[in-house]
Every structure is written in C-alpha cells, then in structure tokens.
Amino acid sequence: MAKVDVALATIAFKRKIAYKGTWFFSILFGGFSLLAGLAVWNHLIGDGEMGGYDWDAMKAYLIIGFLTSTLAWAGSDWEMANRILDGLIAIDLTKPVDFQRARAGEFIGGMVASVPSAILGTAAAVLVFRPAPPDSVLAAALTVASILFIFPLAFGINYLAVLTCFVTQRYLGVQWARDSMLAFFSGMMVPLALMPAWLQTVSWSLPFVHFTTTPASIYLGRVDLPAALGLLAAQAAWSVGLWVLARLLWSQLVKKVTVHGG
Amino acid sequence: MPILEARSLTKTFRRPDKAPGFKGALKHLAQRRYKTYTAVDAIDLAIEPGESVAYVGPNGAGKSTTVKLLTGILRPSEGTVRVMGRDPHTERIANAHDIGVLFGQRTQLWWDLPVEESLKLLKHMYGVSDADYKARIAKFDELLDLGEFMPSLARTLSLGQRMRADLACALIHAPKMVYLDEPTIGLDISVKDRLRAFLRELVDEGTTLLLTSHDLADIEEVCERIVVIDKGTVAYDGPIQQLKAHYITTKAVNLILEGPADVPALAEKFPEYGWAAGEAPSEVVVTYESNRFTTAEVLGGLTAQLAPRDLSLSEPSIEDVIRRLYAGELTR
Numbered sequence: 401m402a403k404v405d406v407a408l409a410t411i412a413f414k415r416k417i418a419y420k421g422t423w424f425f426s427i428l429f430g431g432f433s434l435l436a437g438l439a440v441w442n443h444l445i446g447d448g449e450m451g452g453y454d455w456d457a458m459k460a461y462l463i464i465g466f467l468t469s470t471l472a473w474a475g476s477d478w479e480m481a482n483r484i485l486d487g488l489i490a491i492d493l494t495k496p497v498d499f500q501r502a503r504a505g506e507f508i509g510g511m512v513a514s515v516p517s518a519i520l521g522t523a524a525a526v527l528v529f530r531p532a533p534p535d536s537v538l539a540a541a542l543t544v545a546s547i548l549f550i551f552p553l554a555f556g557i558n559y560l561a562v563l564t565c566f567v568t569q570r571y572l573g574v575q576w577a578r579d580s581m582l583a584f585f586s587g588m589m590v591p592l593a594l595m596p597a598w599l600q601t602v603s604w605s606l607p608f609v610h611f612t613t614t615p616a617s618i619y620l621g622r623v624d625l626p627a628a629l630g631l632l633a634a635q636a637a638w639s640v641g642l643w644v645l646a647r648l649l650w651s652q653l654v655k656k657v658t659v660h661g662g
Numbered sequence: 663m664p665i666l667e668a669r670s671l672t673k674t675f676r677r678p679d680k681a682p683g684f685k686g687a688l689k690h691l692a693q694r695r696y697k698t699y700t701a702v703d704a705i706d707l708a709i710e711p712g713e714s715v716a717y718v719g720p721n722g723a724g725k726s727t728t729v730k731l732l733t734g735i736l737r738p739s740e741g742t743v744r745v746m747g748r749d750p751h752t753e754r755i756a757n758a759h760d761i762g763v764l765f766g767q768r769t770q771l772w773w774d775l776p777v778e779e780s781l782k783l784l785k786h787m788y789g790v791s792d793a794d795y796k797a798r799i800a801k802f803d804e805l806l807d808l809g810e811f812m813p814s815l816a817r818t819l820s821l822g823q824r825m826r827a828d829l830a831c832a833l834i835h836a837p838k839m840v841y842l843d844e845p846t847i848g849l850d851i852s853v854k855d856r857l858r859a860f861l862r863e864l865v866d867e868g869t870t871l872l873l874t875s876h877d878l879a880d881i882e883e884v885c886e887r888i889v890v891i892d893k894g895t896v897a898y899d900g901p902i903q904q905l906k907a908h909y910i911t912t913k914a915v916n917l918i919l920e921g922p923a924d925v926p927a928l929a930e931k932f933p934e935y936g937w938a939a940g941e942a943p944s945e946v947v948v949t950y951e952s953n954r955f956t957t958a959e960v961l962g963g964l965t966a967q968l969a970p971r972d973l974s975l976s977e978p979s980i981e982d983v984i985r986r987l988y989a990g991e992l993t994r
Contacts, residue, residue: 407787
C-alpha cells in the first residue's frame with residue numbers, strides 16, 4: 401500500500417470522526433436495531449430452535465450481524481456518488497492518483513472510523529446478552545479473518561453501485577436496491593437457513609452472503625474447517641473479482657464523463 | 663515546441679430533448695430522445711512554454727469544456743490534445759503530475775478539515791519533498807497570507823480565503839502548466855489585486871498559464887496573449903496589444919477648458935475630430951481615428967489652440983473590443 405493510499409484513508413477517517421453527532425447517532429440506532437432483532441427472535445425461538453439456531457446461537461448470529469452491518473454501511477458511498485453527480489469528479493481526475501485506488505482508500509478509511517463503535521457495541525452486547533461462544537479458537541480466528549474481508553467486499557459492491565451514476569444520473573434508486581440486496585442476501589435480515597432452498601442457492605451465488613452468513617457460520621461451527629477455508633477463499637475471490645470488474649467498467653465509463661458548467 | 667497543442671479539438675454532448683410539462687415528462691419516459699450539441703468545435707490551439715494565455719468568451723462559449731479537455735478530464739469527441747507530448751486523457755496520471763488546475767466554482771479542499779490537511783494530502787499525492795513543501799508554503803504565506811487560515815476548516819473560509827487556499831493547492835507541486843478557470847470569480851477588489859500580482863509573479867518565473875475569466879482586468883494584467891472563443895470556435899487568437907491596435911482605432915481625449923465648452927462651435931472649428939460634451943460644463947470629449955492622427959498631433963493642436971486647464975487620455979478598452987467580438991460586429 402502506497403503512502404498516498406494511507407494518507408487518503410487517514411483523511412477519510414478524520415472526516416468521519418469530525419462529526420461527533422453523526423457518529424453518536426450511528427451507534428445509538430445500530431444498537432437499537434440489534435435490540436429489536438433480539439426481542440423479535442427471542443419471541444420466535446423461545447426455548448426451541450429455528451433453522452438449527454437455538455437462542456444462544458441466534459444471539460451470537462445477531463451480534464455478528466450487528467458488527468458486520470455496522471462496518472458494511474460505514475463507507476462513504478453517498479459522497480462518491482455526489483462527486484460524480486455534482487461534477488466534483490473533475491477535481492479528482494486532475495490528481496495524479498489512480499481513481500479506483502483513491503476511492504478505495506477513502507472508503508476503507510471511512511469504514512475504519514466505525515471500527516471503535518462496532519467493537520464497543522459488540523463487546524457491550526456480548527457482556528449483556530451472553531451469546532454462544534465461538535466453536536473453537538481456530539473458528540474465532542477465521543471469523544476475524546472473514547470479517548476483515550468485509551472491507552474490500554463493501555468497497556467493491558459500493559463502488560460498482562456508485563459507478564452506475566454515470567448512466568442513471570441519480571443514486572437514490574441504486575442505493576435502495578443495493579441496501580435491500582445486502583440486507584436480504586447477506587442474511588442480516590433473516591438467516592439464510594430459514595429461507596427456501598432455491599433462495600439459499602441464489603444467496604450463495606452472490607457476494608452479499610459473505611457479509612454476515614459467512615462469518616456467523618464459521619463462528620458457530622456450522623461449517624467444518626475445509627468449508628470455512630473455502631468460504632474465506634470465496635470472499636477473497638469476490639474481492640478480487642469485484643475489483644477487476646470495477647476496473648473494466650471504469651475504463652468504459654471514464655470515456656463518458658460529463659461535467660457541465662465551470 | 664509547444665507545451666500544449668490541440669488540433670481540431672471537438673467535444674459534442676448529448677442532451678435530453680424533453681418537451682415541457684407533465685405530458686412531456688411522460689413522453690420522455692416512454693420514448694427517450696436526445697439532441698447532440700457541439701460545445702467545442704474543431705479548435706486549434708498551441709501554447710509555447712512560459713506563455714500566459716487568456717481564454718475568454720461569453721457564457722456557454724465552450725471555455726470550461728476546453729479546459730476539461732486540455733486537462734484530461736474529458737475525452738475529445740474528435741481531434742487530439744498533447745500536453746508536454748502526452749495525451750492528457752489516456753495518460754491522465756502522468757499528465758496530472760505536471761499540471762495545476764483551479765476551477766473557481768469547485769473547491770479541491772476537503773470541506774470538513776483544516777486547509778493544512780488538504781495541502782498535506784496533496785503533498786503526498788504529488789510526492790513533494792518536505793523541504794520543497796516548506797519552502798512553497800512559506801512563499802504562499804508571503805504572497806497570499808495563507809498562514810492566517812491554514813488551521814481553519816475549509817467550510818469556515820470566506821470566498822477570498824477559499825480561492826487563495828485553492829490556488830495554493832493547485833500550485834503546491836510547482837506545475838509546469840497551470841489552468842485557472844475563473845480564479846477571481848466573486849472576489850472583492852483587494853483579493854483580486856493580490857491574486858493577479860501572484861499570477862504575474864508566477865508567469866515571470868516561467869510557468870505556462872491558461873486563464874479563463876469574465877473579468878477583463880485579470881486578462882489585461884496577467885496575460886500577453888488572448889484567445890477569444892464563441893460558439894465553440896476561435897474568434898480571435900493573438901497578442902492582447904495587437905488586438906487593441908487592430909480593433910481599437912478610436913481614441914479619446916478629455917479636455918477641461920477655462921470656461922464653458924461650446925461643443926457645436928468646436929465641432930465646426932475642428933471637423934476632423936468627434937466632439938461631445940463632458941460631465942462638467944467646461945469638459946469636452948474629443949475622439950479621433952488613431953490610424954489618421956497620432957496622439958501627439960492631436961494633443962499638440964488642441965493644447966495650442968484651446969489652452970485647456972487640464973486634459974486626460976482615455977486608455978483603449980479591451981472590454982469594448984471583446985464585447986463587439988462576442989456580438990459578431992468584428993471579425994478575425
């Protein structure tokens with residue numbers, strides 16, 4: 401990683417923490433959705449189990465979902481989109497840096513700014529709700545690795561979504577579509593195990609599944625070691641694939657850049 | 663060899679062709695129609711190293727689009743651009759190392775961080791050494807009073823401060839070729855004067871400059887050559903002095919006489935000149951064709967015969983020439 405990538409990530413981090421109010425509200429409302437999820441699933445599962453999850457496992461699943469969704473939604477996709485739509489991309493294109501790498505640095509820097517609140521919230525939830533522990537020390541380590549893959553995956557998906565602004569000239573609808581797909585196919589909304597088999601197949605063929613289902617499955621030991629390593633490999637493959645796809649798309653879209661006005 | 667060369671540079675855009683009203687919106691949703699318009703039409707431009715060129719034209723003439731083509735932001739629809747031998751669009755990153763760009767209407771500062779942070783990030787981007795960075799910041803501080811607002815958040819700056827900070831951002835890496843698009847827009851006179859003095863110094867040091875502005879004082883004070891563009895094509899390209907000499911043939915002398923000026927009598931006595939009453943009763947404005955009379959001749963004759971109490975020469979105005987060029991009254 402070059403010095404300039406780190407500098408861009410640092411700037412994005414500083415910008416994110418410059419707004420204390422937003423930071424505070426994101427923790428507050430992130431925590432609220434976790435509490436709401438816990439209340440609903442406690443009511444549904446009771447002393448039994450659903451889709452192979454008992455109450456302790458479901459608590460662990462939901463807390464992992466809180467952690468991964470806090471990270472996944474912490475990037476500055478709106479800002480990237482606005483720069484394209486408002487024409488500020490003109491400024492970015494006069495800088496001697498690779499456009500995609502620069503945006504990755506900024507995006508991941510913004511995500512890193514949410515790490516303290518994600519860890520704090522997760523630690524508090526673990527202490528208060530006592531979820532199921534990790535299946536093994538190795539499973540815990542692989543879960544951490546799997547969560548780290550969320551950084552490049554989130555950038556890839558968000559960056560591709562933002563690039564569509566060159567065609568759509570508006571980001572709102574694209575953002576809604578991306579959010580819905582992420583929430584649904586990742587298993588953040590409902591665990592995949594509770595979905596019909598065909599929908600599970602669709603989910604496993606998409607990158608979104610690696611945001612929550614993959615780390616939760618590894619943590620809870622729902623997959624054995626070879627399968628866990630396979631999932632990590634799939635995360636790596638998706639990270640590279642999305643990066644390459646974005647590169648190809650950008651090489652075409654940069655020809656279509658239009659910036660009207662002075 | 664030119665530092666910048668554009669040949670038959672053309673940019674066309676597609677605009678939605680949408681009828682007004684609800685019906686028009688529905689029709690456009692069902693059947694999209696577009697119109698193609700040409701923003702820049704086969705422009706040829708060559709700039710030598712060290713030149714300071716004003717690129718002027720009325721709103722919508724294609725000035726900013728040309729700057730975006732020359733800086734590599736936009737891809738030409740037709741024609742070629744070479745800046746220091748490179749295609750600025752396909753070799754964007756290499757080109758960006760050697761150019762500085764300022765868009766007066768778009769800031770390159772990170773809005774929610776101190777100015778200093780933006781400059782430090784640019785230092786990393788351009789690979790500026792610590793020593794060079796310090797020296798340049800010290801110089802910008804001396805000429806632009808940058809120090810007073812370096813620790814301020816960009817969003818708290820006044821427009822003048824923001825523009826000075828943006829100028830520092832555009833020049834922190836000592837670019838060889840600088841593009842300034844409306845650098846004095848919205849600024850008060852004192853800040854404008856300061857920026858112009860700074861730009862003059864930049865040009866004196868050998869930096870090549872392309873400046874677009876609606877403020878003709880920027881052009882006269884900073885540039886030696888002017889390119890006038892209208893409807894995407896070049897209407898004039900040459901030295902500013904030549905433009906004045908070629909198109910400004912009528913000059914004026916203001917005379918203040920000892921007593922009230924009798925304009926009809928003076929017009930009868932000196933029919934070769936134009937005569938008009940001035941602002942005061944004793945003031946009269948004499949106009950003459952500079953290709954027929956020298957200023958010395960006119961002044962010599964008038965002072966000898968009218969013995970005015972005071973007189974002043976009206977400097978030829980480039981503004982009037984450009985206004986007439988825009989209006990199509992003058993041709994190349």
